[in-house]
Amino acid sequence: MPQLVAPPPALVQVQSLIGEALEESARIYDAELASASPYVDDLVQHSRRFRGKQLRPMLLLLTARAAGGIQPEHPTLAAVVEMIHTATLVHDDVLDEAELRRHVVTVNARWNNSTSVLFGDFLFTHAFHLAASVGTTEACRQIGRATNIVCAGELAQIRQRGNLDLSEEEYMEIIEAKTGELCAVACRLGAEFAGADQDAVASLEAYGRKLGVAFQIADDLLDLTGHEHQAGKSLGSDLDLGKSTLPVIRLLRRIAPERRADVRELMSGSGRDTHRELIAMVDETGALDSARQTAGMIADQAIELLDVLPQSTERSLLADLTRFAVERNA
Amino acid sequence: MPQLVAPPPALVQVQSLIGEALEESARIYDAELASASPYVDDLVQHSRRFRGKQLRPMLLLLTARAAGGIQPEHPTLAAVVEMIHTATLVHDDVLDEAELRRHVVTVNARWNNSTSVLFGDFLFTHAFHLAASVGTTEACRQIGRATNIVCAGELAQIRQRGNLDLSEEEYMEIIEAKTGELCAVACRLGAEFAGADQDAVASLEAYGRKLGVAFQIADDLLDLTGHEHQAGKSLGSDLDLGKSTLPVIRLLRRIAPERRADVRELMSGSGRDTHRELIAMVDETGALDSARQTAGMIADQAIELLDVLPQSTERSLLADLTRFAVERNA
Numbered sequence: 001m002p003q004l005v006a007p008p009p010a011l012v013q014v015q016s017l018i019g020e021a022l023e024e025s026a027r028i029y030d031a032e033l034a035s036a037s038p039y040v041d042d043l044v045q046h047s048r049r050f051r052g053k054q055l056r057p058m059l060l061l062l063t064a065r066a067a068g069g070i071q072p073e074h075p076t077l078a079a080v081v082e083m084i085h086t087a088t089l090v091h092d093d094v095l096d097e098a099e100l101r102r103h104v105v106t107v108n109a110r111w112n113n114s115t116s117v118l119f120g121d122f123l124f125t126h127a128f129h130l131a132a133s134v135g136t137t138e139a140c141r142q143i144g145r146a147t148n149i150v151c152a153g154e155l156a157q158i159r160q161r162g163n164l165d166l167s168e169e170e171y172m173e174i175i176e177a178k179t180g181e182l183c184a185v186a187c188r189l190g191a192e193f194a195g196a197d198q199d200a201v202a203s204l205e206a207y208g209r210k211l212g213v214a215f216q217i218a219d220d221l222l223d224l225t226g227h228e229h230q231a232g233k234s235l236g237s238d239l240d241l242g243k244s245t246l247p248v249i250r251l252l253r254r255i256a257p258e259r260r261a262d263v264r265e266l267m268s269g270s271g272r273d274t275h276r277e278l279i280a281m282v283d284e285t286g287a288l289d290s291a292r293q294t295a296g297m298i299a300d301q302a303i304e305l306l307d308v309l310p311q312s313t314e315r316s317l318l319a320d321l322t323r324f325a326v327e328r329n330a
Numbered sequence: 331m332p333q334l335v336a337p338p339p340a341l342v343q344v345q346s347l348i349g350e351a352l353e354e355s356a357r358i359y360d361a362e363l364a365s366a367s368p369y370v371d372d373l374v375q376h377s378r379r380f381r382g383k384q385l386r387p388m389l390l391l392l393t394a395r396a397a398g399g400i401q402p403e404h405p406t407l408a409a410v411v412e413m414i415h416t417a418t419l420v421h422d423d424v425l426d427e428a429e430l431r432r433h434v435v436t437v438n439a440r441w442n443n444s445t446s447v448l449f450g451d452f453l454f455t456h457a458f459h460l461a462a463s464v465g466t467t468e469a470c471r472q473i474g475r476a477t478n479i480v481c482a483g484e485l486a487q488i489r490q491r492g493n494l495d496l497s498e499e500e501y502m503e504i505i506e507a508k509t510g511e512l513c514a515v516a517c518r519l520g521a522e523f524a525g526a527d528q529d530a531v532a533s534l535e536a537y538g539r540k541l542g543v544a545f546q547i548a549d550d551l552l553d554l555t556g557h558e559h560q561a562g563k564s565l566g567s568d569l570d571l572g573k574s575t576l577p578v579i580r581l582l583r584r585i586a587p588e589r590r591a592d593v594r595e596l597m598s599g600s601g602r603d604t605h606r607e608l609i610a611m612v613d614e615t616g617a618l619d620s621a622r623q624t625a626g627m628i629a630d631q632a633i634e635l636l637d638v639l640p641q642s643t644e645r646s647l648l649a650d651l652t653r654f655a656v657e658r659n660a
Contacts, residue, residue: 035482037482037485037486039485039486039489040482040485043485087451088451091447091448091451094443094444094447095444095447095448113424113443114424114425114488115485115488115489117421117424117425117447117450118421118425118481118484118485118488119485120447120451121417121418121421121450121451121454121481121484122478122481122482122485124451124454124455125454125474125477125478125480125481126474126478128458128470128473128474128477129470129471129474129475129477129478130474131470131474132467132470132471132474133467133471134467135467136467137462137463137464137465137466137467137470140458140459140461140462140467140470141459141462141463143458144455144456144458144459144460144461144462145459147455147458147459148452148455148456148459150455151448151451151452151455152365152367152370152452154448154451155367155369155370155373155445155448155449155452156367156369158444158445158448159369159445
């Protein structure tokens with residue numbers, strides 16, 4: 001049984017509702033990547049150890065149930081979005097020169113960058129191949145469209161690395177593309193293949209996008225203030241990589257203009273002391289709390305979009321999941 | 331008009347037969363990648379300068395004409411295979427730390443590795459998105475299947491880097507996957523969407539695979555013996571990267587066992603003198619000629635597979651193209 005993100009009371013319900021479909025999705029995922037090459041198989045097995053919260057497959061399957069019921073296509077679609085997500089993680093770890101992910105050594109650290117680039121490609125092409133097995137071009141078209149946006153968002157982010165004057169609007173655009181869009185398409189495919197009407201599909205797609213944005217803000221907050229042990233990876237890496245995130249953007253807006261140069265210098269540095277000093281500043285100025293509130297507000301907006309659905313256990317669980325996405329500590 | 335690879339007399343014929351479809355394909359390619367972001371647009375424009383022989387779109391369109399006629403889907407499919415090819419080039423240049431491609435500075439050299447990884451992903455996802463616009467899942471399925479094989483071939487190649495005991499069989503398997511498969515699927519889609527029968531589709535797919543293998547052997551020979559100015563890139567890079575290619579594999583089989591250690595030591599070194607010494611050895615032992623003959627023989631096998639088609643100008647041009655793929659000097 002994959003590890004689920006939902007809080008304990010909800011977890012039991014999620015398992016009873018979509019546990020079987022999640023397991024089928026995991027089987028489809030493994031079957032798609034089965035390889036006769038021991039080398040490729042080793043990479044696949046290793047990458048399975050990154051399997052984390054299963055947020056996107058859970059979103060897809062819960063949305064499907066909430067919007068009409070799980071159909072035969074849904075476990076395959078859930079495997080597709082998870083595989084795309086894993087592909088982006090493998091490539092992100094190359095970009096970030098990360099060494100740990102979910103307590104497991106990254107592909108680039110255990111093998112090398114070249115292997116990571118090719119293995120990420122391998123995951124991308126298999127995801128599209130799997131999407132094509134669904135029977136209509138709709139899944140391929142939607143996955144293609146969404147991943148185009150994800151990649152454009154990642155490119156915008158890499159372009160803005162080191163830009164300490166990134167605006168809040170630019171930050172939001174980037175995370176909506178790189179994280180929001182895959183959650184959006186997960187909910188869209190869940191609803192569409194469950195036979196939901198156009199209004200419901202559009203609202204649930206917007207719900208997924210908002211949830212993804214809130215989740216990413218929470219992730220960026222954890223990178224600044226979380227515990228490495230719980231997160232299972234090095235923290236403070238956004239600062240080291242020159243990524244401006246919401247609390248830092250708000251800090252720069254809150255402090256006196258004459259102190260901005262000091263913050264920019266701090267951000268250009270690295271190491272634990274620098275991080276600690278910056279964390280103290282975002283905390284004291286209220287920038288941290290304000291970023292937390294924004295994440296909570298966007299999560300609330302997401303939950304409101306669920307009103308398009310009739311009341312149901314699944315709808316409540318989607319709301320729980322949304323709250324948990326911003327309140328988690330790992 | 332894109333630059334064509336075919337020899338001058340055939341060029342005029344190719345232009346008159348598929349010039350218009352090639353131009354339409356180039357327009358579809360550009361429209362798919364159009365971006366409002368100046369940064370992404372700059373990357374796209376830059377990558378268009380790598381546009382080279384257009385071998386895969388030409389194969390697809392000539393096969394289509396030879397097998398029943400160009401249909402509305404064909405220019406889109408030609409753009410898809412070319413975009414996949416460009417994506418693999420962008421990622422290959424990261425792996426090889428290459429600085430020049432077709433006389434143009436590579437993306438990793440002008441920007442950086444991270445941008446190359448993400449831009450290659452962007453090209454992959456757009457190619458799949460474009461494939462999904464064709465109207466049936468067949469194109470997505472075939473492109474997905476073929477690119478899975480291409481990536482597995484690339485992974486096998488990276489795994490064998492530095493293995494100076496690579497067997498000829500292993501070498502052939504790698505190039506059949508990494509280069510043969512995309513040519514195979516180009517011919518397959520050309521024939522399939524032209525309404526060819528199953529036998530013809532299978533033979534033309536096999537033709538494309540053989541042509542791709544012969545083309546790759548010729549490419550590997552050029553890396554060893556070609557002129558940098560004509561090739562528009564650094565040569566001898568296979569040796570520097572520890573890639574065993576056919577002439578070197580045959581050299582090791584031809585020389586006396588007691589001299590093999592010397593060759594292996596030469597191969598582990600780098601620099602012009604090392605290259606020159608190795609080239610002299612593959613030449614003197616006949617390993618170079620024998621690799622050339624193998625490329626020619628595989629090209630002949632490819633041409634024989636064209637017998638499945640009735641005689642036509644297109645079929646003759648496919649044969650010309652195959653011969654040119656192994657006889658070119660750039």
